[in-house]
Amino acid sequence: MNILEIISKKRDKHELSSGEINWFVKEYTNGAVADYQASALLMAIYLNGMSRRETIDLTMAIMHSGEQLDLHDTLDFVIDKHSSGGVGDKTSLVVLPLVAACGVPAAKLSGRGLGYSGGTLDKMESIPGWTPNLSIDQIKAQVADIGLVLAGQTASLAPADGKLYALRDVTSTVGCLPLIASSIMSKKLAAGGDGIVLDVKIGSGAFVKTVEEGRLLAETMVNIGHDAGRNTVAVLSDMNQPLGNAAGNSLEVAEAIRTLRNDRSSPDDFWEHCLKIGSYMLYLAGRAETLEACEARLIEARDSGDGIEKFRQMVTAQGGSGDIIDNLDRLPQANFIADVTATSTGYIKQIDTENLGWAVVNLGGGRRQKTDPINPAVGFVMPVKVGDFVVKGQVLATIHADNVGGFNQAKQLILSSIQIVGEKVDKLPLFYGVVNSS
Numbered sequence: 001m002n003i004l005e006i007i008s009k010k011r012d013k014h015e016l017s018s019g020e021i022n023w024f025v026k027e028y029t030n031g032a033v034a035d036y037q038a039s040a041l042l043m044a045i046y047l048n049g050m051s052r053r054e055t056i057d058l059t060m061a062i063m064h065s066g067e068q069l070d071l072h073d074t075l076d077f078v079i080d081k082h083s084s085g086g087v088g089d090k091t092s093l094v095v096l097p098l099v100a101a102c103g104v105p106a107a108k109l110s111g112r113g114l115g116y117s118g119g120t121l122d123k124m125e126s127i128p129g130w131t132p133n134l135s136i137d138q139i140k141a142q143v144a145d146i147g148l149v150l151a152g153q154t155a156s157l158a159p160a161d162g163k164l165y166a167l168r169d170v171t172s173t174v175g176c177l178p179l180i181a182s183s184i185m186s187k188k189l190a191a192g193g194d195g196i197v198l199d200v201k202i203g204s205g206a207f208v209k210t211v212e213e214g215r216l217l218a219e220t221m222v223n224i225g226h227d228a229g230r231n232t233v234a235v236l237s238d239m240n241q242p243l244g245n246a247a248g249n250s251l252e253v254a255e256a257i258r259t260l261r262n263d264r265s266s267p268d269d270f271w272e273h274c275l276k277i278g279s280y281m282l283y284l285a286g287r288a289e290t291l292e293a294c295e296a297r298l299i300e301a302r303d304s305g306d307g308i309e310k311f312r313q314m315v316t317a318q319g320g321s322g323d324i325i326d327n328l329d330r331l332p333q334a335n336f337i338a339d340v341t342a343t344s345t346g347y348i349k350q351i352d353t354e355n356l357g358w359a360v361v362n363l364g365g366g367r368r369q370k371t372d373p374i375n376p377a378v379g380f381v382m383p384v385k386v387g388d389f390v391v392k393g394q395v396l397a398t399i400h401a402d403n404v405g406g407f408n409q410a411k412q413l414i415l416s417s418i419q420i421v422g423e424k425v426d427k428l429p430l431f432y433g434v435v436n437s438s
């Protein structure tokens with residue numbers, strides 16, 4: 001086979017065969033196809049798209065580029081979830097312990113932050129001592145022992161995705177549905193889930209900005225899961241404002257713990273979101289007949305304290321200090337904490353959530369380059385939502401910064417991201433629908 005023929009075929013809007021797709025992924029991963037040739041093919045795919053058959057072929061080829069995790073010698077049914085990324089999304093920290101406390105073991109491989117969008121591992125690492133670096137044997141032993149593991153994505157799973165993703169990042173080919181879908185699903189399939197719940201974020205703080213695009217991405221990923229024999233559901237959820245109130249690593253861990261403890265200060269939108277994702281996980285695992293019954297089980301697991309105990313067990317099993325759960329002030333604390341207040345009175349019309357994510361990165365809570373260190377303590381807590389009426393001088397957000405310079409920069413970005421108008425504005429929905437296998 002010849003890479004020039006493959007590029008020109010896609011450039012001229014023809015379908016690639018399964019053999020051509022497999023050959024490209026294998027040879028690119030081996031280094032036999034150069035980056036500039038792979039870039040040309042990615043751009044041709046970006047411009048001309050891929051059929052359902054091509055997309056599943058690409059996903060399977062990426063998945064087969066490395067090892068596959070098989071937990072079936074430990075678990076009867078493997079449940080997994082994935083979020084397409086956003087700001088303030090700490091759902092895994094709450095949902096996985098609750099699902100495990102309901103008797104459905106969960107061993108999740110998570111990632112780090114990507115651009116302005118936070119990552120589960122970075123959040124969890126703000127707990128002193130906690131580590132995501134577990135071998136496959138350790139993952140199996142821990143999930144058999146306590147029913148819950150949160151580990152780092154190993155480089156041996158879907159290695160072609162790491163290489164292709166890095167190339168897409170620097171060739172403006174990230175925002176392409178078949179490429180996003182195959183990237184996410186190859187990792188999920190390699191991680192071995194029998195049931196997969198996809199949380200497809202839509203809005204100003206997500207990679208996908210419109211409901212139409214989000215639905216198409218969800219359908220593409222659900223079709224891939226279905227064709228690969230996995231029971232897959234996608235929840236379309238809003239990301240036009242941060243999920244919950246906190247954004248920034250240790251602030252999000254604290255909010256997740258408050259939610260598991262059912263503290264009065266825990267935000268309702270975040271809890272609703274956790275119930276939705278968690279109930280689909282229990283439902284796919286056959287834990288109850290209806291989604292309502294699954295929700296009731298999750299509420300019971302939170303109210304009985306079983307969920308927070310499961311979280312504590314996971315933290316201590318992975319080397320973390322369990323007493324932060326009872327003493328949140330032992331989490332890393334920022335040096336300079338101050339409020340941003342509204343400069344006018346009116347209704348919040350719009351929030352540029354991507355900008356808010358960049359505010360966290362600028363404060364030091366995310367990375368501009370792969371090697372950048374993370375400051376776990378920084379970020380913001382924003383108690384206001386789209387549709388809220390605010391008066392001039394009211395607190396819009398509390399910024400946790402390393403110093404006054406960082407605070408001032410974040411303050412400007414946050415103020416310019418929140419639009420306040422005179423006319424009444426409707427609240428945003430939390431969800432835009434659910435896509436099931438067809």
Ligand code: URA
Nearest residue numbers: 084179180181183184
């Ligand atoms: N997350 C991924 O893993 N891949 C993409 O392409 C986009 C988001």
